[in-house]
Amino acid sequence: MSLWRQLTRGLRALFGRAAADADLTDEVRHYLEEAAASHAARGLSPEAALRAARLEVGSLTAVTEEVRASGWEHGIETLAADVKYAARRLHTEFGFTVVVVLTIALGIGAITAIFSAVNPILFEPLPYPEAGRVVTITEMRSDGSRNDGTFGMYRGLAEGTRSFDTLAVFKPWQPTLQGRDQAERFDAQRVSADYFRVLGLSPVLGRDFEPADDRVNAPAVVILSHALWRRRFQANPAILGQSITLDERPYLVVGVMSERFENVLAPAAELWAPLQYDMSQGRAWGHHLRTVGRLGRAIGIDQAAGDVAAVGQRVIVEQRPETYAAEVMFGVASLQDDVTRSVRPALLAVFGASALVLAIVCVNVSNLFLARGVRRRSEFALRAALGAGRTRLIRQMITESFVLALLGGGLGLGLSIVGVRVLVALSPPGLPRLNAIGLDGAVFAFALTVTTAVGLLFGLIPARQAARTDPQRDMALGSQRLAGGNRRIRQALVISEVALALMLLVGSGLLFRSLARLFAMPPGFDARNVLTMQVPAPASRAGADATLNFFASARDVIRSVPGVESAAFTSQLPMSGDRDEYGVHFEAEPARPAQSYGAFRYGVSPGYLETMRISLRRGRFFEEHDRAGAAPVALISESLAQLRFGTGDPIGRRLRIGPTDGAPYTIVGVVDDVRQMSLAVGESAAVYIPASQWPLPDGVMSFVVRARGDAAALTPAVRAAIWSADKNQPIVRVALMEDLVAASAGERRFAVILFEGFALAALVLAAAGIYGVLAGSVAERTREIGVRSALGASRGSILGLVFRQGLGLTAIGALIGLAGAGAASRVIAGLLIGISRYDPLTYTGTVALLAAVSVAACSVPAWRAVRIDPATTLRAE
Amino acid sequence: MEQRSTDVIQGTLDLLILKTVSLQPMHGFGIARRIEQVSRGVFKVNPGSLLTALQRLERGGWLDAEWRQTENARRARIYTLTKAGRKRLEAEAEGWSRRASAVARLLKAEA
Numbered sequence: 008m009s010l011w012r013q014l015t016r017g018l019r020a021l022f023g024r025a026a027a028d029a030d031l032t033d034e035v036r037h038y039l040e041e042a043a044a045s046h047a048a049r050g051l052s053p054e055a056a057l058r059a060a061r062l063e064v065g066s067l068t069a070v071t072e073e074v075r076a077s078g079w080e081h082g083i084e085t086l087a088a089d090v091k092y093a094a095r096r097l098h099t100e101f102g103f104t105v106v107v108v109l110t111i112a113l114g115i116g117a118i119t120a121i122f123s124a125v126n127p128i129l130f131e132p133l134p135y136p137e138a139g140r141v142v143t144i145t146e147m148r149s150d151g152s153r154n155d156g157t158f159g160m161y162r163g164l165a166e167g168t169r170s171f172d173t174l175a176v177f178k179p180w181q182p183t184l185q186g187r188d189q190a191e192r193f194d195a196q197r198v199s200a201d202y203f204r205v206l207g208l209s210p211v212l213g214r215d216f217e218p219a220d221d222r223v224n225a226p227a228v229v230i231l232s233h234a235l236w237r238r239r240f241q242a243n244p245a246i247l248g249q250s251i252t253l254d255e256r257p258y259l260v261v262g263v264m265s266e267r268f269e270n271v272l273a274p275a276a277e278l279w280a281p282l283q284y285d286m287s288q289g290r291a292w293g294h295h296l297r298t299v300g301r302l303g304r305a306i307g308i309d310q311a312a313g314d315v316a317a318v319g320q321r322v323i324v325e326q327r328p329e330t331y332a333a334e335v336m337f338g339v340a341s342l343q344d345d346v347t348r349s350v351r352p353a354l355l356a357v358f359g360a361s362a363l364v365l366a367i368v369c370v371n372v373s374n375l376f377l378a379r380g381v382r383r384r385s386e387f388a389l390r391a392a393l394g395a396g397r398t399r400l401i402r403q404m405i406t407e408s409f410v411l412a413l414l415g416g417g418l419g420l421g422l423s424i425v426g427v428r429v430l431v432a433l434s435p436p437g438l439p440r441l442n443a444i445g446l447d448g449a450v451f452a453f454a455l456t457v458t459t460a461v462g463l464l465f466g467l468i469p470a471r472q473a474a475r476t477d478p479q480r481d482m483a484l485g486s487q488r489l490a491g492g493n494r495r496i497r498q499a500l501v502i503s504e505v506a507l508a509l510m511l512l513v514g515s516g517l518l519f520r521s522l523a524r525l526f527a528m529p530p531g532f533d534a535r536n537v538l539t540m541q542v543p544a545p546a547s548r549a550g551a552d553a554t555l556n557f558f559a560s561a562r563d564v565i566r567s568v569p570g571v572e573s574a575a576f577t578s579q580l581p582m583s584g585d586r587d588e589y590g591v592h593f594e595a596e597p598a599r600p601a602q603s604y605g606a607f608r609y610g611v612s613p614g615y616l617e618t619m620r621i622s623l624r625r626g627r628f629f630e631e632h633d634r635a636g637a638a639p640v641a642l643i644s645e646s647l648a649q650l651r652f653g654t655g656d657p658i659g660r661r662l663r664i665g666p667t668d669g670a671p672y673t674i675v676g677v678v679d680d681v682r683q684m685s686l687a688v689g690e691s692a693a694v695y696i697p698a699s700q701w702p703l704p705d706g707v708m709s710f711v712v713r714a715r716g717d718a719a720a721l722t723p724a725v726r727a728a729i730w731s732a733d734k735n736q737p738i739v740r741v742a743l744m745e746d747l748v749a750a751s752a753g754e755r756r757f758a759v760i761l762f763e764g765f766a767l768a769a770l771v772l773a774a775a776g777i778y779g780v781l782a783g784s785v786a787e788r789t790r791e792i793g794v795r796s797a798l799g800a801s802r803g804s805i806l807g808l809v810f811r812q813g814l815g816l817t818a819i820g821a822l823i824g825l826a827g828a829g830a831a832s833r834v835i836a837g838l839l840i841g842i843s844r845y846d847p848l849t850y851t852g853t854v855a856l857l858a859a860v861s862v863a864a865c866s867v868p869a870w871r872a873v874r875i876d877p878a879t880t881l882r883a884e
Numbered sequence: 885m886e887q888r889s890t891d892v893i894q895g896t897l898d899l900l901i902l903k904t905v906s907l908q909p910m911h912g913f914g915i916a917r918r919i920e921q922v923s924r925g926v927f928k929v930n931p932g933s934l935l936t937a938l939q940r941l942e943r944g945g946w947l948d949a950e951w952r953q954t955e956n957a958r959r960a961r962i963y964t965l966t967k968a969g970r971k972r973l974e975a976e977a978e979g980w981s982r983r984a985s986a987v988a989r990l991l992k993a994e995a
Contacts, residue, residue, distance in 0.1 A: 015942045030951075031935075034912060034961045038931055041913035045957075064931050073932035074939055 017080040024084075028071075038670030039064050089406035096407060103379060104411065107372050111415025112422055113768060114368030115457055116171035118361040119419060120426025121761075123450040126433075127443035128349060129416055134269045134443075136207035141342040142308060143453050144174075144298040144315055144650050154588065154605055156298040157286050159291040160197070160331075164298070172303050175202040176282065176296040179273060181543060181707065182253040183737065184239070192543065192737045193235070194275035197282045203230075203264075205301045210262030212236075213247045220261075220300055221281040228281065229258040233266040253280075254355075262395045271346050272299065272437050292331075293665055294588050294605065299342065312339040346439040352837040353435070353758040356514070359834055360765045363511050365457070369464060370504045371772045376408075376468045377497050378783055385671045405466030406671030412462030414873065420454050435753030435759055443669045494784070498816055508766070508773035508826055511858055513828035514835055516849040517764035522759050524841035525752050532581065532693070533620035533680035537744035538718040539580055541709045541735060542729060551704040555635075558698070558708050561732040562612060565712055572713045572715075573618040578610035578698060580709040581683050582747040583740065591643075591694050592663045593651050594671065602658045606647055607683050608664055610698035610705050616642070616678055618713045624648075626658045626676030635699040641672035644693035645693025648677045664694060672696055685751035711744070718743055753839055758867040770857070773820075774864040781813050781868035792872050796819070800874050809872050813865035814858070821854055828853075897937050899980060900927070902965065902973040905947060911960040912938060938963060946972050 020027040042060035047053060064070065075081060132138040144164070146154045161176045168174075177198040184191050196202075200221040209215045210230055220228050229251065231240070238248045250257040258280060270276055284291075302311055315337045323331040340348075347354075387400060395403075422445060431444055542561070544554040558576050565574040579585035589608045595601040599730040609615070613629045624645055633640050641662060649658045661671040672694075680691035698705060710729070714721050722741060729736055749756070785792070792805060833845035842849070904910065904918050907978040915938075916929040946969030952962045967972070 012945050016943045030961075033959065034935065035931070037911065037958060037960050038913045038916075038935070040958065041911070041917075042961075045913075045917060068937065070932045074935045077936045077939060078943075 013079070014854075017078055020078055021083060021121060028075075031071055031074055032067075035064075035067050038070075042322070045121055086401075089403050090410060092403065093410045095408040097410065100379070103375065104414075107375055107411050108415045108418060108496075109410060110368050110375075110460060110772070112363040112418035115416050115419030115454060115461070115550050116422030116426055117419075117765065117768070118358075118365045118457060119423035119450060119454045119656050120430055121354075121358050121361040122453050123359055123427050123446055124438075124444045125354050125425065126449055126453070127440050128347055128438070129354060130441075131449070133271055133346075133440075134267070138207075138343065139341060140172075140302040140304075141205060141207070142300050142302055142311065142339050142759070143342055143345040144300060144551045145338045146294070146319075146339070147336040147338055147395065148331050148605055149336075152561075152688075155294040155586070156296050157292045157294055158282075158286070159326060160319065160322055161296065161298055162291075163326065164315060164318055167318035167321065168311075168314045170303055170306045170314040171300040173201040173745050174298065174300040175205045175504060176298050177202055177272065177274075178282070178296050180280070180740070181246040182278070182280075183543065185252045185255070191239075192739060193277045194273065195280070196270075196273050197275045198279050199284075201281050202279065202299075205299050207301065208265070208268060211265035211268075212244060212518040213260070215262060215264030216279075216281050221283055223283050223285045225281070225283060227258045227283075228261045229253065229254060230262040230264060230279045231260060232270075232277040233268065234264045253278075254790050266518075267297070267441065269442065271342065272297070274439065274441070284847070292590070294590070308339055308341065312337065315339055338626050339734075350435060350438050350754055352835070352862075353754040356758055356835045356838060357761045357765075359831070360514060360762050362513055363507050364765045364768055367504055367507045367511075367769050368773045369461060370500050370507070371776050371875075372461075372465055373468055374500045374504075374776055376465055377500070377780065378466070385843055401470040404470040405463070408466035409462040412458050412465065416454060416458030416461070420451075420459075423450075423454070430761075435750075435757045437666050438830055486602060497780050497783070501773075501780045501816050502820040502823065504773045504776040505817055505857065506824035508769035509821055509824025509853060510828040510831050511762070511769045512853045512857065513764040513824075513850060514832065515759065515766040517753065517844060518759045518762050518835060520846065520849055521839045521842050522752065525686045525755065526748075527795055528682075528686050528841070530581065530686060530748060531621060531679050532744075534744040534748045535717045536714045536716070537619070537715060538712040538721055538725060539583070539709050539742050539744055539747070540712075540729065540738050541580070541583070541707060541737055541740035542727060543707045544574075544704075552635075553882050554706065555699055557732060559612065561729045562710065564728040564731050565725055568712075568721065568723055568728050570715050570724070573604070573614055574710060574712045575612045575615035575618045575708045576708040577612070577615050578701075578705040578708060579607065579683070580711070580743075580747070581681050582685060582751040583709065583742070583856045585709070586684065589665045591692075591695075594661045594663075596660065598655070599651070599783060602651065604647060604650055604692055606644075606692040606694050609693065609695045610701045611695055612698055614697065615711065618711050619681075621681060622679040624677040624679065625656070626674070628676060628699050629695075633697045633700065637700075638670040639670050639700045640675045640697065642676040642678050642695040643674055643678055644691055646680050647692040647694065650692060664696070667704060672700070677764050686748065687752065687755070707739075709740070755840075756875070758835070758838055770860055773857075774860050777813055777816065777861055777864040777868065780816070781865055782871070783811060784812060785809060785868045785872045788872075789875055789880055793877045796875065797877035797881060805872050805875075806869050809869035810865050811861070813868075814861060817858060821857055825850060825854070896942060896980070897933060899973070899976045901934070901937055901941060902946065902952070902969055903977065905963050905965045906970065906973055909962050909964040911954070911962050915963070941969070945969075 025283070039060050042063055043053075043056045046056035046059045051059060059611060077883065117619045133141070135141055137832070144156065146156055146160070148154055156176065158176065161174060165171075167173045175198060177196050180195040180197045181192055182195055184193060198216070200216040201214050203209055211233070213230070216228070216230070219225060225653060231246070236242055236246065246260050247262070248260070250259055252258070264279075300310070300311075319335070319337045321712060324334065344351075390400060391397075425847055427445060431441060434441060542558075562574050562576055565571060579587045588605050590603045591606045591608075592603045593599075611629070613631050613633065616628050625648075626642070629640070641664075643651075643657060643662075652660070657674045657677060660674050662674065663669050663671050678695070682688065682691060683693070684690060698708070710725070712718065712721060712725055726738060726741075729738060792808070795808075796805060828850070829845060836844045900919050901915055904915050904922075907918075910918065912931070912935055916931065916934050919927050919929050938947065938949070942949045942963070946966055948964045948966050949961050950964070951959055954960045954962075
C-alpha cells in the first residue's frame with residue numbers, strides 16, 4: 008500500500024515535474040501567507056507581518072529544494088542530469104571518448120570472449136545430474152602414460168569395488184546405416200548396459216539399455232540421438248520398436264535420447280548399442296575400452312581411487328598376471344577434469360593473458376584520465392567556486408566514468424560475439440563442449456561485473472582529483488603550469504604498462520618458440536606430399552578375405568593414378584587420433600625371461616613404411632610374400648627394441664600380440680620411432696605386422712598416398728580410384744598428413760595465436776602509453792626546453808632529454824616485467840616443449856623488441872622537442 | 885527571542901505531526917503553529933523539515949493530503965490522518981511514554 012504510494016507519487020513527480028513543483032511552491036507560499044496572517048492578527052502592519060513571516064520561514068527556494076530533495080525520484084533526476092552532462096562533455100571531447108571506449112572495448116571484449124569458452128569448459132559443472140559424482144577410471148603405465156582399460160578389468164572392478172553406484176565401459180564405433188536413403192556412416196558408441204545410468208540420464212523416448220541387452224548374442228538394440236532421429240526418421244515416435252539396418256544387421260530401436268543430451272565422452276556419437284562383449288574370444292584383456300563410473304553418495308575420489316587400486320591389483324594377481332605389468336597404476340579423476348585435461352593449461356594460460364590485456368587497458372585508460380584531469384582542473388575549480396559540493400563533483404566524475412565504461416563494455420560485448428566465433432574456429436580438436444561455448448547469462452553477468460569494476464576504477468581517479476580541488480589556487484594558475492603534480496603517477500602507470508606488456512610478450516615468445524621446436528621435431532616419417540583417406544570395409548563384403556581383397560585392389564588402383572609415387576594402407580594412422588594398443592609379449596630366451604610391453608599395433612600393407620618414409624634400422628621391410636598363410640612376421644620400433652633387447656639383436660626373436668595363445672610373429676626388422684599421438688607425446692613403442700596376418704581383420708583402413716607433387720590435387724583422382732573398387736564406398740577422413748601433424752599441436756597453436764594477438768595489443772597499448780606520457784611531458788616543458796635551447800643546448804642534448812626519460816621508464820618497466828614474466832611463466836610451463844621457461848633467447852629478444860618499440864614511441868615527441876623555437880616560446884610568456 | 889525554544893528532537897517530529905493532525909485535519913502552517921503553541925514554544929518547527937516530513941508521511945500512507953478551500957478563501961493543502969496513521973500514532977505514542985517515563989525515573993533516582 009505505502010510502497011505503491013511511494014512509487015506513484017515519485018513517478019508523478021518524475022514525469023509531471025512542472026505540476027509537482029507548482030503544487031509544492033503553492034504549499035510553501037501558502038505557508039508563508041498563513042505565517043504573515045498570523046503575525047498580522049497579533050497587530051503588526053501588513054508589511055511588518057510579511058517581513059516577520061519571511062524571517063521565520065527563510066528562503067522559499069531553500070524550503071522547496073529541501074522538500075524536493077527528500078523524495079527517491081530526486082536521485083534519479085540527479086543521475087539523469089549527471090548522465091546528460093557527461094554525455095555533453097564526452098561529446099565535446101570526442102577524440103578522448105573514442106580512444107577510451109575502444110580501448111575498454113578491446114579489454115572487455117577479449118576477456119569476455121575467453122571467459123565464454125573457459126566458463127562452460129572448466130568451471131560450470133557438466134550437464135549431468137550430480138556431475139561431480141561421474142568419474143573416469145584409467146590405467147597408467149610405469150612411465151606415466153595412460154592406457155585404455157580392458158573388459159576383464161571392468162568386470163573385476165564392477166564385482167570387487169564398493170565405491171561406485173555403477174560402472175560402464177565404452178568404445179567408439181562407426182556403423183553404416185542402410186535404408187531407403189543413401190547409406191550413411193555415423194560416429195557411434197558401443198557401451199555397456201549402464202552407460203547412461205552412469206551419466207545419470209535416460210532416454211526421453213523409449214527405454215534405457217537393460218543388462219539383458221548386453222549379453223552375447225542377445226537381440227541387437229540401439230538408442231538414437233535426438234539429432235539423428237529428427238534427421239533420418241522425421242522425429243517420428245513410431246520408430247520405437249522398428250528395426251534399422253546397421254552394417255547389414257537389423258537393430259531394434261528401443262530409445263531416443265533428449266535433444267539436450269550432451270555426450271562429452273564422444274560429442275559426435277549419434278547412436279548407441281550395447282557392447283555384447285564376448286569374453287570367450289580371448290579379447291577380454293585387450294586395452295581398448297574406456298571406463299566411467301558414478302561414485303556412491305558421499306564417496307570421495309581419493310577413497311574410490313584406493314578402492315580401485317586395491318581391487319585392480321587383486322584382479323591382476325588372481326586372473327591375468329601376464330598381460331598386465333605388475334606396476335600398473337589406476338587413476339580415478341572426475342569426468343570434467345578428464346575431458347578438459349588436454350585443453351586446461353592452454354585455456355587457463357589464454358584466460359590469464361586476456362586478464363593481463365585488461366590490466367594494461369585499465370592502466371592505459373587511467374593514464375588518459377589523468378592527462379585529461381589536468382586539462383579539466385580549472386573547470387573543477389570554477390564549479391567548486393560556484394558552489395558545487397565535493398560529493399556532487401565526485402558523483403559527476405564517477406557518472407562520466409560509468410558512461411564510458413558502459414559504452415566500452417557494450418561495444419566489448421559486441422566484439423566478444425565476433426571473438427567467440429573466432430575462438431571456436433581456432434579451437435583445438437580436443438576442445439570439449441564446443442556447443443556450450445557462447446554468450447549466456449553467466450557471460451553477461453561476467454561482462455557486467457568487469458565493466459562495473461572498470462567504471463568504478465576510472466571514476467575514482469578523477470574523483471580523487473576533484474576532491475582535492477582548491478578553487479583559489481587552481482583558478483589563479485593557468486592549467487599549463489599545473490601538470491607536474493600527476494607526473495609521478497603517470498610515470499608509474501607507464502612503467503606498469505611496460506611491465507605487463509613484457510610479461511605477455513615473453514609468454515607468447517616462449518609459446519611461439521616451443522611451437523617452432525615442436526614442428527622441428529622429427530615425427531619419424533615424412534609428412535610432405537602425403538594424402539590420407541580413411542575407408543571402412545564395405546559391409547557387403549563379409550569375411551576376412553573379401554575385406555582384405557577390397558583394400559588391396561583399391562590400393563592397386565590408387566597406385567596407377569598419375570602423379571602417385573606410392574600408396575599403401577594401415578590400420579592406424581599417426582597423428583590422426585587413432586589409438587590402437589596391445590600387449591606385446593616377447594618369448595623367453597636364454598638371456599631374458601618372457602616380458603610384456605604395451606605398444607601401438609599397426610596392421611599394414613606392404614609398402615606402408617616405404618610410403619611414409621619411416622627409416623629401416625635393421626633387417627628388412629615387409630614384402631609381398633608376407634601374406635596370410637606365410638610365416639607371421641613383425642617389425643618393431645627402435646624404442647621397443649631398446650626396451651626389450653638393449654643393444655642386443657632382435658632379428659629372429661619371436662613375440663605375440665594381444666592374447667598370449669595366438670601364433671607368434673618373428674621379428675624381421677627394426678624401424679625408426681614414430682610419434683603416434685602428437686608431436687609432443689613421445690610414446691613410440693610400436694609393432695608392425697602385415698594386415699593379412701592379423702587373425703581378426705581390421706574393418707577400417709587408412710590409405711596413405713605419396714604424391715610426386717601437390718598431394719591435395721590428387722584427392723579427386725584417389726577418391727575415384729577407391730570408388731572404382733566399390734562405387735558405394737564411404738570415405739571418412741580425407742586429410743593431408745601435414746595438416747594432421749599441425750592439428751596434433753592444436754592446443755599449443757591455439758594458445759600461440761591468441762597469445763600473439765594479446766601480446767600485440769599489449770605492445771601497441773604500451774607504446775601508446777609511453778608516447779602519451781612523453782608527448783605530455785614535452786608539451787609541459789615547452790618553456791623549459793625553449794629556455795635551454797636559447798641558452799645554447801644542442802639538439803643532441805635536447806633529444807637526449809626526451810629519450811632518457813622515455814627509455815628510462817621502459818628500462819624500469821622491463822626490469823619489473825622480466826621478474827614478473829619469470830614468475831608467471833609457470834602458468835605456461837606445461838605448454839612448453841624443448842625450451843626452458845627461462846629461455847634466455849626469448850627474454851632478450853622480447854626486451855630488444857620492446858626497446859625498439861619504445862624508441863619509436865619516443866621519437867615523435869623528441870622530434871617535436873627539437874623543433875621548439877626558443878624565440879616563439881619565450882615571446883609567448 | 886525565547887532562549888528555551890529547541891529544535892524538535894530527531895525522530896519525534898513524525899509523532900508530533902500525527903498527533904496534531906489526529907485532532908483535526910490541518911494545513912502545514914496550522915500544524916507548525918499548533919505544535920509551537922501546545923508545547924508552549926519549546927518546539928519550533930522549521931518549515932523545510934515540516935513539509936519534508938509531511939511529504940514522507942503522505943507517501944507512507946499515514947496521512948492523506950487534499951487541496952481544499954479554507955474559510956478565508958485560500959487554497960490550502962489539508963492533511964488528514966489515515967487508518968494506518970492512527971495505528972502508527974498509537975504505537976509511537978505508547979513507545980514514547982514508555983521511554984519518557986523510563987528516562988524520568990532514571991533522572992529521579994538517588995545515588
